[in-house]
Amino acid sequence: MKIAVVSGKGGVGKTTISCGLASMLAHKGEDTVVMDLDPQGNATWGLGADLNAPGSYYMLTGREFRYQHVTDNLSVIAASQELLSHEVQRLNPESLSDRLESLNIAEHWIFDCPPGNEHLEKLAIVAADIALVIVDAHPYAIQGARRVMIELEDRRSKGRLGAKTWSLVMSRLDKRRSMDKALPKVLEKQFPGIDQHIVHQDTPLSAATIDRTPLMTHTKKCRGINDLEKIYQWVSNV
């Protein structure tokens, strides 16, 4: 399964959810690769990998690159600032999909997308089977999610290559906050009929990042893991 983790807004938890989900898949014994497409390289760093190793940029431009081993069944392809180069920005949107066809070595691919770089996001959306649209309780996130979903819908309705199924993931949800409490209702009104998941505000999720360790290596039991488990079930049923 190829999963694009997207959102139109920064700081909503795309990277945390990408890495958490990847760690869960790997823990279940399924071979998983995280492709870090965010030039900031947070997923690369957070999984304890080397940001200087030849990664996503090299893969996208057809050069030699490295799968960096993180734990059993989990590796990461590093991001770098070169993802912003003109060379990448002018790639055909189907380039990533094409590249994956020739290197289909993993059961699961998770593309951690950057906010605000629609071209890199598009490469991932086109290559993916599933998109997880991450939102937090903020109008900016709704704005971003709307833009992403229109593009997803547009591709699907025209029968083009790309994710055919998607769902909304509410991240860092804390129902003591009034906007967080309203978020499920807001999403139901804005995006009726789209599946919703919740990832609650949970310290172990950030603690794993601080330790630069995959979630399941860091801890075996926490609220965040339960939440991700539900996303995993949803993904498996697609």
Added chain:
Amino acid sequence: MSKKSMEDKFMDAADSASKAGQALADQRMSGKYSLTGRDGRRPLKNIKSRPGGSTRTINPYHVLDLAESISTLGLLQPVAIDKNNFLIAGEHRLEACRLLEINDIETRKSHWKQILNNTDKKIKASEEELISNRLNELNHKDFEKRYSDKQISVLVLPLDAKEDVDSALASEAAENEKRQNYSKEEISRLADKLKKAGFIEPKGRPKKGERSLKKALAVISGKSYRQIERDLSGEKRPTHDGLFNEEKELLKILKLIRKFEANISEDHDLFNQLRNIHKKMDKHLKNLLKNE
């Protein structure tokens, strides 16, 4: 403010934000703002010069350098054109291809002279023979073989250069900037190819008829000659005072230690420990400098 009203406000804001998202998606899908090019091939004769004329003067010597590299390595970086085959970026490359396409040597020479006449450059008498030789030796056959269908590789950008002058200029600048993305490894791979094709690394100035490897690499990659030398030798780039980073850092720390030593002369233990570190670092620094 009651909780309820905050939730309602969020509901309303979400409506408005959602519309804004819709507008962004519409803009994006109109294709007007996306400059994702498509790679393709076009007959050389179909590619038209820039609608507004050249943005800079064509340098005939650069054209000749490029022609030599293209005949050996092919067109590494496709020229960028708009959807109506008007050139956006790569005028020198295009001219070089046009030069290579000419089979007859005299026609080729006069074509090159024409490019020269359009500039304020003059050919020196001492150079005349050399240039003439280089034009003679341009490998038309290799070019023919590589481009037997008379088509060259292009990057088609989805815009109309006549209508959308600003985007065309922005794309030209972006395309030119891109040329500096050659990594050290790519440079050395290109160097191998060029060496096989007879390019050499002469001591001093190249003699008549000799083709300089580093100069060709500089032309191809858009890097400076000095940078090419560094890339090939693996040499590090010095900072502005001529020292390498490691030395600089060491010197900084040494200075700090000296300062510290001057202030802690009463604490003999600590002083001795520092003294030892100091000595070791001094030695290391000397070794570093000796090796270069």
